[in-house]
Amino acid sequence: MSWKTYTVKEPTELTVSKYVKERFSLSSRDIQMMFRKKRVKVNSRVAHSQRALKKGDVLTLELPQDKDYGVDVEKGPITVLYEDAHTLVVNKAPFMLVHPAGQTKSCTLSNYVAGYYAKKNVVHKVRPVHRLDRDTSGCILFGKTKEAQQYYTDELQAGRIDRIYTGLVEGRIDADGMVDAPIGVDPVFDNRRVIDEFGQSAQTEYTVLGYEGDNTLLRFKLLTGRTHQIRVHMEHIGHPIIGDAMYGTRNKPYTRQCLHASELTFVPYGKDEAIMITCEVGDNFGRE
Template sequence: MKKHQNGLKKYIVAEKYADMLVEDYLKSVMKVSGRTRQRLFRSKNVFVNGSPVHTKRKLKGNDLVAIRIFPDETYGVKPQIGPVEVLYEDEAVIVLNKPANMLVHPTGQTDSFTLANYLAGYFQAKGQIVTIRPIHRLDRDTSGCVLFAKKPEYQTKLEAQLKANTIHRIYKALVVGVGIEKEFPDGCIDRNIGRVPGQPNRRRVDDRGKRAVTHFKISEVIGPNTLLELWLETGRTHQIRVHMNYAGYPVLGDKMYGTPSRLINRQALHASEIHFLHPLTGAKVEVRAPLPKDMENCISKLRSFFI
C-alpha cells in the first residue's frame, strides 16, 4: 500500500516482504532507481516508522517506509527554444513528435539543437524545472513518437516496460521492392544484429550479435515499392533499417543501408505509434503521430507514377 504526504512517498510493508533489506525494498517494490537510492541514503531521507535508516535495515510486516520526494533541480541539458510538437502530456509523461534531421538528445560533440534541448526550453517557458528523461531513442533521420518521463520513479517503471517488451512501438516504412511477404510469410524477421568492425556507427546481421525481432505487415504496394507497418519485439540500434537491408528491401532513401532517393532526402521511416502502461495509473495509453509531409509527398508522387 502506498500514499503521498508532505513531500514523502510512503509504503506500508506487506507481510510477504518481512525480513527484506530496506535497500532491496526500495529497488524491488518502490521501483527507485540506483542513483536516487544513493542520494536518498546519503542525505538520510529514507525512513522506517518515522526514523532515518541505513541500507541494511531489515523490515517487518506493517512497517511504514517513507522516502523524500526530491524536486528536479536541473534540466540535464541546455534549454533552447525550438520546435516542440506535443502529442500527449500529463503529470507523469510527455510524448513528442520528433522531426527528421534531429537528434533525440546530445551525444558526443553535440550539446545543442536536439529534441531534449527544445523540450527543456518548453518546460522553462512554462516555469517548470523537469529533468529530461527519454525512455527510448530514434535515429536522427527517423521521425515520430518519443516518450519522456517527468520523474525518476516514472522513468524506472517505463524502462522496466521497455525491457519487458511491453512498450509497443509501431513504425511506417516505405521500402524498395515488392514481394517481401513471399520470403517472410510469417511477417517476421528474426536475425541477430551486431556491430560492423571498424565502423562503430554501423550495424549488420550477425549470428554473434544480439537477438533482434522485427514484425511487419503490408499496408500498400506502390509500383516497385512497398509501404509497411512494422513493430519491434526488440530495440536494437538501426534495427528496422538493418533488417530491411538484410531482407533485400532497404528503406527508401536510407543513405547508410540503402541508396539515396530523389523522392525523399532521408530514410522513409516514421515512428507512427507508441503504446504503454501509464506509470502512475496503470491505464493503457496509445499515442499516434501523423505521417510527416515529406513521406506523404513521397507516397503521393509514387502513386501518381504507378497508380
Template structure:
C-alpha cells in the same frame, strides 16, 4: 531528525510490507532507482522512525520511512526554444513528434539543438523545472513518437515496461521492392544484429550479434515499393533498417543501408504509434503521430509515375 519537513519524502509502512528490508522497501514500494538508493544510503539520508538506518534493517507495520527528496534541480541539458510538437502530455509523461534531422538527446560533441534541448526550453517557458528523461530514442532521420518521463520514479516504471516488452512501438516504412510477404510469410524477421568492425555507428546482420526480432505487415504496394507497418520485439540500434537490408527490401532513401532517393532526403521511416501503461494509473495510453509530409510526398511522387 535534523532534516527539514520539506526536504523529506515520507511513507507509513503498511502491515503487508512488514519484515521487508529498508532497501527493498525503497525499491519496491517507493520506486527509487538503484543509483539513487546508493546515493541515499551513502549520504545517510534514509531514516526509520527518525533515525538514520542501513540497508538491511527490517521495517514493521506503521513504521515511518523517510528519505531525502532529490527533486529535480536541473534540466539535464541546455534549454533552448525550438520546435516541440506535443502529441500527448499529462503530469507524468510527455510524448513528442520528433522531426527529421534531429537527435533525441545530446551525444558526443553535440550538446544543443536536440529534441531534449527543445523540450527543456518548452518546460522552462512554462516555468517548470523538469529533468529531461527520454525512455527510448530514434535515429536522427527517423520521425515520430518519443516518450519522456517527468519524474525519476515514472522513468523507472516505463523503462521496466520497455525491458519486458509491454511498450509497443509501431513504425511505418516505405521499402524498395515488392513480395516481402511471400519471402517472410509469418511476417517476422529474426536475425541477430551486431556492430560493423571499424565503423562504430553502423550495424549489420551478424550471427554473433544480439538477438533482434522485427514483425511487419504489408499496408500497400506503391509502384515497385511496399509500405509496411512494423513493430519491434527487441530494440537494437538501426534494427528496422538493418533487417530491411538483410531481407532485401531496404528502406527507401536510406543512405547507410540502401541507396539515396530523389523523392526523399532521408530514410522513409516513421515511428507512427506508441502504446504504454501509464506509470501512475496503469491505464493503457495509445498515442499516434501522422505520416510526415516528406514521406507522403515521396509516396505521391511514386504514385504519379505509376
C-alpha cells in the same frame, strides 16, 4: 521535496537503502542525504538504512526534486502528443538528435523539451526513455521524474511498451512476415550494425499497408530494440528502407530514410490502463 507513499508489492530481501536506490534510480549521494535528514519511513516510522524490507511494508519517502534540466535550455518547436505529471510524449522531427552527443550540443529534441519545461516554469531533468535515429521521426517517450524513468525503462526491457513504426521499403512485398536475425556491431564501421550469428537476438514483425509504385509501405512492430534494427533487417531481406544512405541508397527526391515511429502503447506511470499514442506520417514522408 515531495512526500510519496509506496507499498512493497514483491518479495524482497533488500535493505531499505538498497531497495530505494534501485527502485527510484537515485544516486548514493541522494540516498545518504535522505537517511541523514530522516526522509525515509517504513510503516510510518523513521527507518534505518540497513533495515530489511519485506512484502507489504509501506514506504514513505521525501524524494529529491530536480534542480536543473541536465541539458542547455533552448526554444524550439515541440509537438506534444501526451502529457501528465510524470510522462511526456512528443513527436520528434527528422534531422534531429534525441539528446546531445559528440559534437552536437544544441538544437536536439532534449534541448527543446527543456525549453518547453522552462516555459511552463517547471524543472524536470530531461529523461528520454528510448532513442530514434537522427533521420527517423515520430513518438518519443520521456519520464519527468526519476521513478517514472525507471518504471518505463523496466517496462521497455520487459516488452510491455509496444513500439510501432511505419516505413517505405524498396520493392514489392506481397505478404506479412517476421525477420528473426541477430544483430551485431560492424567490425569495420562501429556506427553500423550487421547481421551477426554471435550478435544480440532481434525480431521485427512487418505488415503490408499498401504500395507506392514499385515500393511497399509497411507497419513494423519491434519485438526487441536493437540499434538500427528495422533498417538492418530490411536490408537483410533485400528490401532496404527508401532513402536509407547507410543500409541502401538515397536518391532524389528523398532526403532521409522513410521511417517513422507512429505508435506507442503503454501503461502510464501511476495508472492502471494502457493508452495508445499515435503520430501520423506527414504528407512528404522522407522528402521533407
